[in-house]
Amino acid sequence: MKKVMHMTKVHELFVLEYGHSLELNRLNKSTAETAVNFVGRAARNNGVTARVEPVYGETPASAGTISVALGGQGGAGVAFLQPLPYYCGRDVMVLSPINPMSEKELLWWATCITANRFRFGFGRQANRTLKDLELPSKADIPQWVQSVDFQKSFNRVLSELENQSVKDLQNLPLEIGSERTRVEDLFDVVLGTNLELLRLTPQEDGIAFVSRTARNNGISARVSLIPGISPSPARVLSVAGGGSVLETFVQFEPFYSGRDLFILNPKVEMCDEELMFYAACIRENRWRFNYGRQANRTLKELEVPAKSAIPKWVYGSFAMTATQLKSKISD
Numbered sequence: 001m002k003k004v005m006h007m008t009k010v011h012e013l014f015v016l017e018y019g020h021s022l023e024l025n026r027l028n029k030s031t032a033e034t035a036v037n038f039v040g041r042a043a044r045n046n047g048v049t050a051r052v053e054p055v056y057g058e059t060p061a062s063a064g065t066i067s068v069a070l071g072g073q074g075g076a077g078v079a080f081l082q083p084l085p086y087y088c089g090r091d092v093m094v095l096s097p098i099n100p101m102s103e104k105e106l107l108w109w110a111t112c113i114t115a116n117r118f119r120f121g122f123g124r125q126a127n128r129t130l131k132d133l134e135l136p137s138k139a140d141i142p143q144w145v146q147s148v149d150f151q152k153s154f155n156r157v158l159s160e161l162e163n164q165s166v167k168d169l170q171n172l173p174l175e176i177g178s179e180r181t182r183v184e185d186l187f188d189v190v191l192g193t194n195l196e197l198l199r200l201t202p203q204e205d206g207i208a209f210v211s212r213t214a215r216n217n218g219i220s221a222r223v224s225l226i227p228g229i230s231p232s233p234a235r236v237l238s239v240a241g242g243g244s245v246l247e248t249f250v251q252f253e254p255f256y257s258g259r260d261l262f263i264l265n266p267k268v269e270m271c272d273e274e275l276m277f278y279a280a281c282i283r284e285n286r287w288r289f290n291y292g293r294q295a296n297r298t299l300k301e302l303e304v305p306a307k308s309a310i311p312k313w314v315y316g317s318f319a320m321t322a323t324q325l326k327s328k329i330s331d
Contacts, residue, residue: 041072132326177309212243
């Protein structure tokens with residue numbers, strides 16, 4: 001017999017309040033210890049777009065609350081658990097739990113809310129309907145939500161990053177050099193497998209399916225191996241030609257791809273840090289594209305720094321970042 005899932009609404013779990021509606025261009029950015037996170041409608045970096053000086057007369061939203069973007073390009077309906085006090089930009093809702101919740105439970109609810117983002121867009125924001133979104137009931141929270149060990153998972157990944165090799169840094173510039181080259185001079189640019197996810201078979205431990213999303217390294221599902229179709233190889237770049245145009249990720253495992261997704265195979269040997277560097281360089285050109293101008297024809301012609309222009313700080317950055325994060329996790 002199929003289990004009947006009971007539903008609950010957002011307002012039955014949280015108190016919903018509009019954020020500060022501050023404008024970032026009127027605030028002073030800061031890197032001081034006293035700086036406060038500024039959460040906008042971005043769908044990246046936990047919604048944090050800057051760190052700013054404390055604002056006189058404005059009390060930051062509390063740590064342990066969930067921020068939800070009510071509008072914005074690609075961000076409407078995206079929810080994040082905020083671990084630190086924060087200010088909000090315009091059209092951001094702050095959700096405070098009515099009853100005490102563990103961090104793992106809050107992350108679960110943030111994930112459930114974000115799963116409803118398909119309901120919103122430029123023409124339909126979440127201002128009025130967020131409170132009535134239906135979520136699974138507390139009784140239906142999976143057991144693994146409370147048992148998952150974040151610290152163990154984080155430490156495993158960070159240990160792998162710490163072991164990244166560092167190349168000879170002699171004769172490399174301290175900052176990004178001025179020499180430029182075209183994407184096609186560094187990579188073979190080919191169209192991906194162009195598959196439709198709804199025609200594939202989901203499999204929890206299957207092959208990664210990379211689409212045009214800006215989230216989760218572009219991976220939107222895992223699917224069964226398809227007879228006669230080989231996955232794209234690991235250690236290449238995936239670039240969205242449409243959708244979230246020019247979202248670029250390094251794929252560290254074989255994968256299938258959806259429509260309008262390009263695969264960039266390095267023509268010369270590149271370490272993981274160089275691949276990440278070029279993914280960031282390509283992504284920085286997103287402003288050139290939108291729904292009316294996709295990247296299908298011009299991707300290969302984009303100019304990026306030449307290999308000789310990659311700065312020293314790129315190499316060893318994985319290991320340095322991993323060491324710093326491990327010290328914070330163990331605190």
